[in-house]
Amino acid sequence: GDSVTQMEGPVTLSEEAFLTINCTYTATGYPSLFWYVQYPGEGLQLLLKATKADDKGSNKGFEATYRKETTSFHLEKGSVQVSDSAVYFCALTPLGYNKLIFGAGTRLAVHP
Amino acid sequence: DSGVTQTPKHLITATGQRVTLRCSPRSGDLSVYWYQQSLDQGLQFLIQYYNGEERAKGNILERFSAQQFPDLHSELNLSSLELGDSALYFCASSPFDRNTDTQYFGPGTRLTVL
Numbered sequence A: 001g002d003s004v005t006q007m008e009g010p011v012t013l014s015e016e017a018f019l020t021i022n023c024t025y026t027a028t029g030y031p032s033l034f035w036y037v038q039y040p041g042e043g044l045q046l047l048l049k050a051t052k053a054d055d056k057g058s059n060k061g062f063e064a065t066y067r068k069e070t071t072s073f074h075l076e077k078g079s080v081q082v083s084d085s086a087v088y089f090c091a092l093t094p095l096g097y098n099k100l101i102f103g104a105g106t107r108l109a110v111h112p
Numbered sequence B: 001d002s003g004v005t006q007t008p009k010h011l012i013t014a015t016g017q018r019v020t021l022r023c024s025p026r027s028g029d030l031s032v033y034w035y036q037q038s039l040d041q042g043l044q045f046l047i048q049y050y051n052g053e054e055r056a057k058g059n060i061l062e063r064f065s066a067q068q069f070p071d072l073h074s075e076l077n078l079s080s081l082e083l084g085d086s087a088l089y090f091c092a093s094s095p096f097d098r099n100t101d102t103q104y105f106g107p108g109t110r111l112t113v114l
Helices: none
Strands: A003-006 A011-014 A019-020 A023-026 A032-036 A046-052 A056-059 A061-065 A075-077 A084-092 A108-112 B006-007 B009-011 B019-025 B031-038 B044-052 B054-057 B064-068 B075-077 B088-092 B108-111
Touching: A011 A019, A011 A056, A019 A108, A023 A032, A023 A084, A032 A061, A046 A061, A061 B009, B006 B088, B019 B088, B019 B108, B031 B075, B044 B064, B044 B075, B075 B088
Parallel strands: A011 A108, B009 B108
Antiparallel strands: A003 A023, A019 A075, A032 A046, A032 A084, A046 A056, A056 A061, A061 A075, A084 A108, B006 B019, B019 B075, B031 B044, B031 B088, B044 B054, B064 B075, B088 B108
């Protein structure tokens, strides 16, 4: 079945460091891909999305490119801030269905 | 603020009881989704309604049921509760029924079964 695998955390970085969180997926056809972020005690917020191959989603300095050939959607940010500390979820919606299938989540902690 | 509201925020109850969680979608959104977040199973899709009709079902137990009303709000009913049902339950909404749609999440209802 369709699934999402993302790197295990926690990821601990110093402020202004470069961030990469790896995400790969298994799906038939062309799913839509998403990154959601969950701040402590809150619900999930959409960070960015891409709906077709080679699309790049971007928001608040975060970027991810839909790579069909490697079935990946890695999240990157050039310079993280303490306020970026949260849990990041990679997810997909399979073609023909709207249910979000989530990865396990990656906790990011950024220290000053 | 996503525009999706959920009540109550917290719910504490005993095993064997029944509870109802309520969700109001963003204005104009026709689809409502329910998800369960637990430490052992992560985020799991439960069920989707679109404009009042059930559209897709995920790993939803038979003890759980949901519906979407004519005003598009939705309720998730959980009965014969067990300790393992303790989790955070999220509602999300989207404009239509397309896999490219963004789903907007509510703040969640934290259910504790004692």
